[in-house]
Amino acid sequence: xxxxxxxxxxxISMLITALIIYLIYxxxxxxxxxxxxxxxxLCGESANDFKDGISVGGDNLFxxxxxxxxxxxxxxxxxEVHTGVLNDWLTYMGIWFSIATIALFIxxxxxGG
Amino acid sequence: MNVFELITxxxxxxxxxxxxxxxxxxxxxxxxxxxxxxxxxxxxxxKYVGFMGIAQPFADIIKLMFxxxxxxxxxxxRSFLVIFISLGMGALASAMLFTPISPYLIRAPYDVILFIYxxxxxxxxxxxxxxxxxxxxxxxxxxxFLTQVLFxxxxxxxxxxxxxxxxxxxxxxxxxxxxSLAKYSIGPMSTLxxxxxxxxxxIATIAKSMLKPFDIPEAETxxxxxxxxxxxxxxxxxxxxxxxTELAFLNLIAVLLFLGGPYPLxxxxxxxxxxxTTKYVILLTAITSIRASTGRIRIEQALTAILKYPLTLSTxxxxxAMLMHIKLIL
Numbered sequence: 139x140x141x142x143x144x145x146x147x148x149x150i151s152m153l154i155t156a157l158i159i160y161l162i163y164x165x166x167x168x169x170x171x172x173x174x175x176x177x178x179x180l181c182g183e184s185a186n187d188f189k190d191g192i193s194v195g196g197d198n199l200f201x202x203x204x205x206x207x208x209x210x211x212x213x214x215x216x217x218e219v220h221t222g223v224l225n226d227w228l229t230y231m232g233i234w235f236s237i238a239t240i241a242l243f244i245x246x247x248x249x250g251g
Numbered sequence: 252m253n254v255f256e257l258i259t260x261x262x263x264x265x266x267x268x269x270x271x272x273x274x275x276x277x278x279x280x281x282x283x284x285x286x287x288x289x290x291x292x293x294x295x296x297x298k299y300v301g302f303m304g305i306a307q308p309f310a311d312i313i314k315l316m317f318x319x320x321x322x323x324x325x326x327x328x329r330s331f332l333v334i335f336i337s338l339g340m341g342a343l344a345s346a347m348l349f350t351p352i353s354p355y356l357i358r359a360p361y362d363v364i365l366f367i368y369x370x371x372x373x374x375x376x377x378x379x380x381x382x383x384x385x386x387x388x389x390x391x392x393x394x395x396f397l398t399q400v401l402f403x404x405x406x407x408x409x410x411x412x413x414x415x416x417x418x419x420x421x422x423x424x425x426x427x428x429x430x431s432l433a434k435y436s437i438g439p440m441s442t443l444x445x446x447x448x449x450x451x452x453x454i455a456t457i458a459k460s461m462l463k464p465f466d467i468p469e470a471e472t473x474x475x476x477x478x479x480x481x482x483x484x485x486x487x488x489x490x491x492x493x494x495x496t497e498l499a500f501l502n503l504i505a506v507l508l509f510l511g512g513p514y515p516l517x518x519x520x521x522x523x524x525x526x527x528t529t530k531y532v533i534l535l536t537a538i539t540s541i542r543a544s545t546g547r548i549r550i551e552q553a554l555t556a557i558l559k560y561p562l563t564l565s566t567x568x569x570x571x572a573m574l575m576h577i578k579l580i581l
Contacts, residue, residue, distance in 0.1 A: 139357070140360075141359045141362065141365070143359070144365060145365055147260070147348070147357050148345045148346075148357060148365055149345075151341070151345040151348060152341035152345040153341060154264060154265075155264060155269065155270050155341035155344040159341070160333060163337070163486075163489060166317065167484070179388070179475065179481060180387070193387070193390075194390045194391055199390070199394035200394060206549075206550065206554070207551045207555055207558070244577070
């Protein structure tokens, strides 16, 4: 079969399965009943006690990837690449374009182009 | 598509190796992990329901679905998260149609891209569970999960791609999952690529499945369950099912793609299923041993470990596979 037919068949099977699971969930939920409008669980604290609300700041959300793990990469980019000297910038761009050209060469050769 | 093909297609999607098979396999996988971790930690593990407690995960799911009430919180998008869990389960069931164990086969040139796309749906579903609930614990859990998969997903994708490039070489259908899984005989360089990809894939699978030492998004003692903190009743049951179904799926794909499936037998052989099961249990035992013998690490330690090992190994194996493909390496 061709790629389009494969994509259509895969999508249909995905949607059929999802629909069946969702219908099972709806039937079970409506028969079992539910309690709505509850306060979020905050280890016994009340949401009203927090002056700025209970949302989490964007800086805290990706602290692990942006600060802790990739700190070295940022330091290199800031201290080695962005020195303000034109020659450093040309060297950096030269290296970058060389890598991009090699990657392009490998990609076109691999695809037989 | 005639009537017989339609029935085979629906059977493959809904029964074997689709939805029903995956859910049963996922819950049996959960039982095996709980039992083995229990024994390793000098506990009994599941005991009361069924032989050696084998039916305990099924009893837990039935209780959550039919007995427990579902609590819903202010500002929470409950239907939204269940829709995405359903789509994630559907994507896994659909991806199984690409494997040779399915009676109805989907195979096309470059279908590996479609397969990888389907594999990613469960990640989206699990990440959206936490983001759809208005609780700081679930939101932080989701952000940790997203941060972690930012590094694990490329490792899984590159491992699968490298294996498919090597295994589908010289086949009639290029870069097809079916052609890759149905091939048994490979050379020494291909074996190296498969070995590197397998190590990378296994570590990334442990991280993606949030098993120790990568259970940072759950972190019971720190985040009160993280992305699962606010769930209850049927929504919690579906979340547990998708969590373990994904682990079972990833483990099964590792057996079929990297460990040769039923090799030295073939897919048509009745004893082939026994060999696949044996390889599956061995791989699961290895993953469970790591889970039982390690403690949780911090998020930046986890990311550094993933960068150092699975991501580097998978990049290396993909580069070797590409060089083999353009015949720079034989």
